[in-house]
Amino acid sequence: MIRLNDISKAFNQGRPNEFWAVRDVTLDIEDNRVTVLRGPSGSGKTTLLSMIGCLSRPTSGRIFLGERNLSGLPERFLTQIRRETFGFIFQRFNLIPGLTVLDNVMLPAYPLAPDHGALVQRTAALLEQFGMAGKAHSKVEWLSGGEAQRAAICRALLNDPQILIADEPTANLDTRLSQEFMHIIGELKAAGRTIILTSHDPVVSDAACVDRVITLRDGQVQDH
Amino acid sequence: MNHFVRRQRYLIDFTLASLGRRKGKNLGLLGVYTLIVFLLASVMLFSQSLRREAGLLLENAPEVVVQRMVAGRHDLIPVDYLERIGTLRGVVAKYGRLWGYFYDPAVQANYTLLVPRDRTINSGELIVGHGIARTRGLGTGDFISFRAASGTTFSFRVAEVLAADAELVSADLLLVNEADFRAFFGIAEGLYTDIALEVRNPKEVRTVAEKLTVLLPDTRPILREEILRTYDALFQWRQGIVFVLLAGSLLAFVIFAWDKASGLSAEEKREIGILKAIGWETGDVIRMKFWEGALVSLGAFLLGYLAAYGHVFIFDAALFAPVLKGWAVLYPQFHPQPFVDGLQVATLFFFTVFPYTVATVVPIWRAATTDPDAVMR
């Protein structure tokens, strides 16, 4: 369970262009559920997501991951948690160009320095699961939108994280691929993971596997 | 420990794969870098070796050479100066030396003619240095003619050719006996080119030199230690061509480092953000960049240094020969002896590897320590 207490985030604090992206957000996100954060651009959903996923720190307020208070942790521990607990799928996939799919997917495991052979096999199994085994040695810039999406999913799942986070995952996909994506999400939920998505795409928020939709506007949660 | 090594190995894998994305550019960079190291290391190894050789070879030069000056120029010295020196404490032997230069218009080369003390040469014969034998195609038994100052042509028979591996000191030598020398140059009996003194105790040499300046005021003594110091200053980096070379290389390095340090592109920043977002720590990112700089510069250093070593000690510094030869026709063939001064190699290593590595790591410091949040945007 992820609990957010009075979370606020400001950018350019103290300067004339100070901007509060998130204001006094209090939320509970349940385990093994698919939660969607919905709202127009500028509503603060991406900022909120990055704080939940330990990619940035709130200006004020506290975040609890289970029993742990994330807000006071030094960067190293935060990174460790990020690595072990969260898997990220970015809006533009953020795969590293020039490297192969295999190399890209294996990257999150590098700091853990596992046995190389075992790592390759584990990655192979994951790629196989998502039908990307044939593309393992292709450079990522040659992938289609759907293939890049699946590669990004594999990379997010490599360290077997409990919580999966995806930011606008269907923004660059057509309807068919968006539906396929939500189908994958459903399968992952069935396997026991917690999933948090941001989107303003109705295909996402209206999907069958979605348990809860939270609407955000101007950095605050709308009563729902 | 094992984990640490494995982790570094993974970081190295990534950094090399990353470099491999632009193979051409990075190989070109490595190539230029290697070339610079090659030039610097070649000059360094060659001059070290030659300096050391000069020191070893000239260890047995005469302790004191007394030169007479007339109107500021080197002039012949009369034999009665030997008597005027008399018995100076510490001087074991004193004798007049006869040597001079001859310009041979046939090959446009300068020869040094010398009257040896350690051997007898028959009249009409000479012993020729290997360099001259090589250039004029002479062997034992051949004849060679010179036109003296008087206008007469002197003909000599080559009695012997000096050893080939002694060319560094004797390439242009012609050894003749005293009578022939005097007749050829028109130097009367009782005059010598200079006087050499043998002083056993090195500590007494200076005292002897001081006494000489008093005894013979129109002469100046040249001490062996001065000779050695002259050659120790050979190819010092402060001077001329060597300096230009070094300055040029340094400039190239500065340009390299400036290019690296002038900030990250948006692309590079983004990639660092991605790495951090997927779970790499700040330390991992920095160490990964460190490996990039260190491996490239280490590779360039090793390649350049090894190439230089081969160039100087296997190919006898072939690239430098035209520079050293200059306008001379006679250039001694010699093989530089392998000699490596640890301190200079360490300095070269430090100055090639360290700045480049630092220039690679420092610019990413900022990006590596900020939150990966920016990637999400």
Place this chain on the structure above:
Amino acid sequence: MHGTSATARLHHPGRAGTVPLLLLGAGLLLFAFTLLDAAWRGNDTALANSRQLVAGLGLTDLALFTEARYTRHLSQADRHTPFQDHPLALDHFPSGSLVPPPQRLQQP
């Protein structure tokens, strides 16, 4: 999109670091070898003949630069031979930029 029962045996084309690290290792070995070579081969028996001549003939200079008398006998040169035109005149020969005038000529 459907996994097969058998785990895919994926062939990894080789870690990017393998070849460069091996090459670097070889380079380091060669480097060590050059240090040994210099210590071992740099013996002075090759200089024996030259040293003998220097001692026997009373030579004072190396026969490196034979263009002119003041470059040939660097240590015997007097103040006026290299600076025949003017002390600051450009060197006549390339060797002038490789070798400075003898130290004692630089002293007042």
